[in-house]
Amino acid sequence: MKASPQPASALPARPKEASLISVEAPPPEATRRTATLLAYAGRNDNALRIAVVILYVIVVLLGATTSSIGIPTLRQDPAHPLGLQIGASSPIRSDEYNAFSAIVLSIMATGGAPTTSVLAAPAGLAHRYPSGGFFETFVYFDSTLLRTATFLPDTMVFAAHWWLPALLLFLFLPKWFSQVGSARRWGWMAAFLIALSPAASWWTMMPIQLIAYTIAGSSLILSAHKRFAEGQRAVPALQCLVAGILIAGLPSFYIPWSLVLGLPILTATVGWIIAFRGRWRPKLLSVGSAGLVALVFGLGTLWENRAGISALLDTVYPGSRRSSGAAQPLAMLFGAPALGPMQDMTPVGINESELSTAFTITFVWAALLIVFIRNLGSPRDNVVILTVGTFAVLWLTWCTVNFGERGSSIPLLNYVQPIRAAQVCGILASVLVCLLLDRLPKKVGWRAPTVAAACCALVTAYAASLLQQSYLPFMTRPLIFAAAFTVGVCVFVTTKYASKVWPIVLTSAVAVVPIIGANPLIFGLGDLRDSETATYLRNEGRKAAASNGVWASDFSPFDTVMTANGVPALSGLQRSGPNSEAWKNLDPEAKYTNAWNRGGGFIFFEWTVGQPLDIGTLSYTADVTMVRVDPCVLKDRWPSLQGISSSRSLDAPCLVPERTLAWAGREFFVYKFR
Incomplete structure (x- = not known):
């Protein structure tokens, strides 16, 4: 009798629970309780996704964004501004309100290409907008949709475009986590740590846009792989087409951050499919089809934007500038939890955007989890963790070690200034630590959480103290202790009670504190x-x-x-x-x-x-x-x-x-x- 094929939904074998605690096979009643908890978690996950969509619809209908286009210099009469705005605009985000948002509004006004200076070469690649080319119309779909402003209110179209990357992040990152064998709740935590990081806030959500489309495309490739394995054809083929188009846009907008953030997720996804214990045909169909589409649409888009690319590479500034790895201040690297004072004071010797980073402290957390989880399993079972971790450590090294002149000759890395790597490499570490937290046993002792919490709190306290001595001299000592204590508590409870949801809620809520007043909430276009x-x-x-x-x-x-x-x-x-x-x-x-x-x-x-x-x-x-x-x-x-x-x-x-x-x-x- 022919052996039955392996179920398509099977995942790479998960390792046994970490060696902190020995775990015996659960009794039947425990299995039933686990099934009940999984069903409960699934219902909560569905409710969260529905809530995200509803929230997106609400902000679109209200025309609400966190744009700084309401700054006084963009008002006819600053003393009597039009519309409603809560909070003050951020002057440091001049690229957003003078360029990014202005280009979006220009596309809406013209129904075509934006009216940048006629002395300038086309900037479709740098700002993700089509100028009439076939391939770029699909790859830069988000800007193509702006043309719907001809029959929809401008305020709604602007808000829909503004929040689209965040919508995709929260819808697809939890799903991506589950597809690579982790619990969805850790995907939610990773999404919150990314979206609420100071880097995302002070850079007007640029890091979110530079990772969200790749995450969505990667998730669709995984879905296509599963459906191909189940014998389906039409639906996974369509998923590969959409995934390829999404991934084709990876080398656009701000390319240095695209390399840092998008490439690791895509590589980890492909690695997981290749390592999957299953037939090769579904693997080749999903990866090959999506890859072919990405290649065709990516090269087609680059060809259609060749004039702008050529003009940029030949400029005096920034031209074909190449960078080398160099050590960045520790205060900046690990000071994100203590950046709350930037909402009320201007840093000394640097601006708010340049000082802001993601939660790089998660590197320390992840390193300690690896120490305590001694038996993660074989490399094949941990290809996603290994891939994301390798990229994360690579970019952390790029911004902490001086490579000298030779560093400027390292392909891909030399496109990224070390300060730019420092600002967002914590996003990769946030994804990594959430993948590792999923590997903790249901019951964890006191040692691992206590050591992890103490180390993360001490590093945060040191970084915050350095911030006070350099960039934020008006920061108070109680705030330094509060930031360190809060980080320690979040690390402790999330590690100790990894099977619970409430620590994730607490950590996500605390992550809001450093950035809650960084940007305004504006309704309409002012x-x-x-x-x-x-x-x-x-x-x-x-x-x-x-x-x-x-x-x-x-x-x-x-x-x-x-x-x-x-x-x-x-x-x-x-x-x-x-x-x-x-x-x-x-x-x-x-x-x-x-x-x-x-x-x-x-x-x-x-x-x-x-x-x-x-x-x-x-x-x-x-x-x-x-x-x-x-x-x-x-x-x-x-x-x-x-x-x-x-x-x-x-x-x-x-x-x-x-x-x-x-x-x-x-x-x-x-x-x-x-």
């Missing part, structure tokens, strides 16, 4: 849509787009409102690199190439009537190109220039006063040309 100035510019933007005309401004926040309302412009965003042919109109002899050959930045104008054209940079930043020019000279060199905005009254023979507009509490003069 003055960027409904103000008189925004309405006027939106109408002018449509006229300019219809006649291939452009505008220019001499005030950066005014550039933002123009971009957000779809006004084609010379001033504004140059995020990928320059359009060299376009710059020749202003600089035909390439005299100022070093000033305008820059990416990831902004183009500012200054009106200098009667003065010669001059192009330079600002002394305090490397990503701003400053063009000082007479508006009449600019009109001669750029005939399609239709209008300008000036922060002061101008007297030039080519200008015709149009009207005045209010923005950022100031009066601006709008001119057309004779």
